[in-house]
Amino acid sequence: MKKWLSLLFVTVLLFVLAACGGGEEQPTEEETEAPAEEETEESATENGELETLVVGASNVPHAEILEFATDLLEERGIELEIVTFNDYVLPNQALAEGEIDANYFQHIPYLEGQIEEHGYDFVNAGGVHIEPIGVYSQEYESLEELPNGAEILMSSSVADHGRILMMLEQEGLITLSDEVDGVEATVDDIVENPKNLQFSANIEPAMLPQAFQNGEGDAVLINSNYAIDHGLNPFTDAIAIEDGEDNPYVNIIAVRSEDENNEEIQTLLEVLRSEEVQTFIEETYNGAVVPVSE
Structure with missing residues (x-):
């Protein structure tokens, strides 16, 4: 009788274990959550949470300033793509043709002259620095x-x-x-x-x-x-x-008129006028490039 009861107990125990786990280890809470977090991060990128902004710029100092601002812009949800130019003609042509979203190389009188000469529908989104x-x-x-x-x-x-x-x-x-x-x-x-x-x-x-x-x-x-x-x-x-103070030849962000109030453009300007970027300009160029805040 005792042997029969022991055999019955073992049989029931094996049945319960098989029903609970099927012989497989159950994932821990951390193992269950980790893939979900990974998938969420990948989905965020795939879903376009980082908006791409393509900006044309002269090599120095414009592209260097933009490069410094790249991480700051990424924190604000913008992936910055920099296209460099080495003349004063192509950046406006590229902007007019929609190859870039904005350019950063010219001062206000030059922009005004280009608009008058070529009929560009551009606006000055805001100034960033002066180059004496x-x-x-x-x-x-x-x-x-x-x-x-x-x-x-x-x-x-x-x-x-x-x-x-x-x-x-x-x-x-x-x-x-x-x-x-x-x-x-x-x-x-x-x-x-x-x-x-x-x-x-x-x-x-x-x-x-x-x-x-x-x-x-x-x-x-x-x-x-x-x-x-x-x-x-x-x-x-x-x-x-040239005296850098009160200089009307401020270098600006130029955009097509329909993009003037785009959130990405306004964010770009805010970052370029931020204390971090202004300090970078001052320390890097020792007065040869003078930041402006408005």
Whole structure:
């Protein structure tokens, strides 16, 4: 009788164990939840929670600033794709053709000139920084040393001419007519030129550093972005530099007019004006690039 009861007990016990687990280990709570979390993260990416924003930019400093801002933008839900350009024409063409969502390389007068010339339906979404223009010379250590009849090389970009001439006027080298807005001034608006300076404006902006390094001209005026890109330090290599304060030539984010109020564009601008990015600009470029907050 005892043997029969023992056999019955063992049989029931085996039946219960088989019913509960089928001979397999049950997953722990952690094992059950981990795949769910992994799947959620993958689904978030696949479902497009990170919005892609494609921005065209000059190599230096624009693309470098954007690169620094990449992680900050990702935290805000934006995956930034940077397309670099080395001239002043293609970024606006690419924007007009929808190849990029915004560009970051130009100042306001240049944008306005491009809109007038090409009929672009662009707007200025906001300013980020200023790049002072520097005067470089292989032979002379100051503007005062420039000889009579000195050849001055400047950008072929008409939008920069007024800016350059105002700078030279502030330095006492020329006087412009009172009848013209300085931003729109041309060489023809010079009313006093004591040193009979000769102006040449047939070199593309990106080629000015090379012209300087080749010893062309007595003085060459170069935008800081191109100077830095060619290993020049505007504050140690230039014999004079434009005042960065209250400068109307702020570099901006330009977009198609229908995208001006897009959330991604506004977020981009907020990040580029953030304390983190402004500190990066100040510490990286030592005043050759000046951040703006509005």
